[in-house]
Amino acid sequence: MAAFETALGLVFEPYTLWMMVLSGLFGLFVGAMPGLTATMATALLVPVTFFMPPVPAVAMLVTATAMAIFAGDLPGALVRIPGTPASAAYVEDAHRLTRKGRAELVLGCGLVFSVIGGIFGSLVLAVSAPILAEFALGFSSFEYFWLALFGLSCAVFISTGRPVKGIVSVLIGLALATVGIDPTAGHPRFTFGSVELTAGVSFIPAMIGMFAMAEVLRWVTSARTIEDLAGRQKLGNVFKGQWQLLRRYWPNVLRSNVVGTAIGVLPGAGADIAAWVTYALSKRFSKEPEKFGTGHIEGVVDAGTANNSALAGAWVPALVFGIPGDTITAIVIGVLYIKGMNPGPTIMLNNPEFLYAIFIIFVLANVLLLPLGWLAIKVFRRILAIPREFLMPMILVCCVVGSFAINNSVFGVGIMLVLGVIGYLMEENGFPIAPAILGLVLGEMIETHFMTSMIKADGNLLAFFERPVSAFLGAVTLSVWSWVAIGAVRRSLRASPATTGEVTVP
Amino acid sequence: MRIHDSAIGVVLLLLAAFMAREAAGFPPMPGQRFGPSLVPNLLAAGFAICGLALVVSGLRRREVKGLVELGEWARKGGHVLDVGLVVGGLALLILLWKPVGFLIGATLYTGLLAARFRGGRVPSSLLVAALACFVVDWAFRRLLLVPLPQGPLTGLYW
Secondary structure (H helix, E strand, O other): OHHHHHHHHHHOOHHHHHHHHHHHHHHHHHHHOOOOOHHHHHHHHHHHHOOOOHHHHHHHHHHHHHHHHHHOHHHHHHHOOOOOHHHHHHHHHHHHHHHOOOHHHHHHHHHHHHHHHHHHHHHHHHHHHHHHHHHHOOOOHHHHHHHHHHHHHHHHHHOOOOHHHHHHHHHHHHHHHOOEEOOOOOOEEOOOOOHHHHOOOOHHHHHHHHHHHHHHHHHHOOOOOOOOOHHHOOOOOOOOOHHHHHHHHHHHHHHHHHHHHHHHHOOOOOHHHHHHHHHHHHHHHOOOHHHOOOOOHHHHHHHHHHHHHHHHHOHHHHHHHOOOOOHHHHHHHHHHHHOOOOOOOOHHHHOHHHHHHHHHHHHHHHHHHHHHHHHHHHHHHHHHHOOHHHHHHHHHHHHHHHHHHOOOOOHHHHHHHHHHHHHHHHHHOOOOOHHHHHHHHHHHHHHHHHHHHHHHOOOOHHHHHOOHHHHHHHHHHHHHHHHHHHHHHHHHHHHHHHHHHHHHOO | OEEOHHHHHHHHHHHHHHHHHHHOOOOOOOOOOOOOOHHHHHHHHHHHHHHHHHHHHHHHHOOOOOOEEOOHHHHOOOHHHHHHHHHHHHHHHHHOHHHHOHHHHHHHHHHHHHHHHOOOOHHHHHHHHHHHHHHHHHHHHHHOOOOOOOHHHOOOOO
């Protein structure tokens, strides 16, 4: 109880509250800008958090992401470009509703159900994290190795596109993580005589490059035009009609909360996947599935709830095991390490007040979403009016400063540039970015636990299955790989006759 | 910019060969049969398998004509040059980081890029860029104590 009181004191300090409001406005701005993502908002905030105590730093990141995920609905509804990938699933319905003159209803729905989803996810985080942390105290290097590998496997196989490209992406991340002093023997690897590289590839510049710099390059190579409905819409009371929606669709809201949080908890899957899955479920169980995609609010209610509940869910594995639930928590884990708040089961023993502070911050950020989100809806037209021709170069400057600030070295800027170009090329060619980032973040952890386990077992691989939890996690991970491998072989066998046909028929 | 899957596969095979060759030079851990080369070797094997899979699938699918396909955007006036300016300009900013300093370098970089994206209007673009970079410089140097280089302006402002 004393820890909870301390946490309340830490969160309700004026400095922390101000930082939450400022980062909330920043998150709303980034989310409302088509093409800029919640992950990018988090990555750009990291250098600002370097110089803060842990609680305000984490409060900034949590608030910015919650706001950005909601704000992604605004350009989705008004200009038919999802502000963040998490709003992509229901952009067609949201935009068509706006075209029918129901912008008020759809934007209010995005706001209210984001808050409901966010608070539900926060409560699940608050209840499950301490229980899981206690259970995880008995874990050894074997369990951690399988858990981290399972997280990477999920990131590979849940990502869209071909599994082989997801595997290449994760291998790139893991390979980048091998650069520098090796964690068990202390031997320098792939450093090419560079003193800077002996410390490894710092993942903050890597992340800024792969998400923010790559996004700027995508904009430069795009059509750079948007269809604007914002100027033609009159927005009155956005809360009108929301209670009726909640009464009508409460089973959907409940289902989306549970599914969204569960997907968030799954390592490697985040808000965007939660939105797609719950939208599909909504259509599958709807009484009016034929209306989906034509301007129907049901899918917006479901997916809008799920993407915010997944945000808090992703923090469960991040805090309890130190394994990120999505790309946002991958960044947060880095920040926690920088702050000396090493995530893992012992966080509950060593820093219980910090854990409680995170729970309070989550609830508070989602409550704050109501007034700030309402404000964002009202001023969205002005946000959209900021010329992208100025904004994109300024984002590049923020990328440069952020990458420099991590070690006060221009080497970080170089890493950001190189990985920005690589990230752009990867996405253009169907290689998902998220597995590479998770590989980079988890690489050292996986190698350390793998090598420690190998030394303990004297090289006997069967030892990885001797402990019950380790055997279970190993079996689950290997099942995922087998399932995907069998699927790939089947697809290949089915495709073979067709391919042969294409070649032989003139 | 789309690259032929087979070409990407060949690059991955070369990367695998390079990693394996480098890893061969890592010493084993005392008293163990394995050492710092174990994980790089496993990753090299992964790259080799995926590289082979991409070479084969690339030859079967042939989704990209030729080795590289630039896409629709490359046909629009100056988009290729824009990409070159973003990447090349940033490389130049890194090279001239200390002698030119952040404020001058970043103002020129963002101002000229903005002018290019707006189709001219250099003075107004440079003015807006200078103001924005000044705010960034103030926030990071003054508030967050990040030692951004000042170049020729050293000692002239905070």
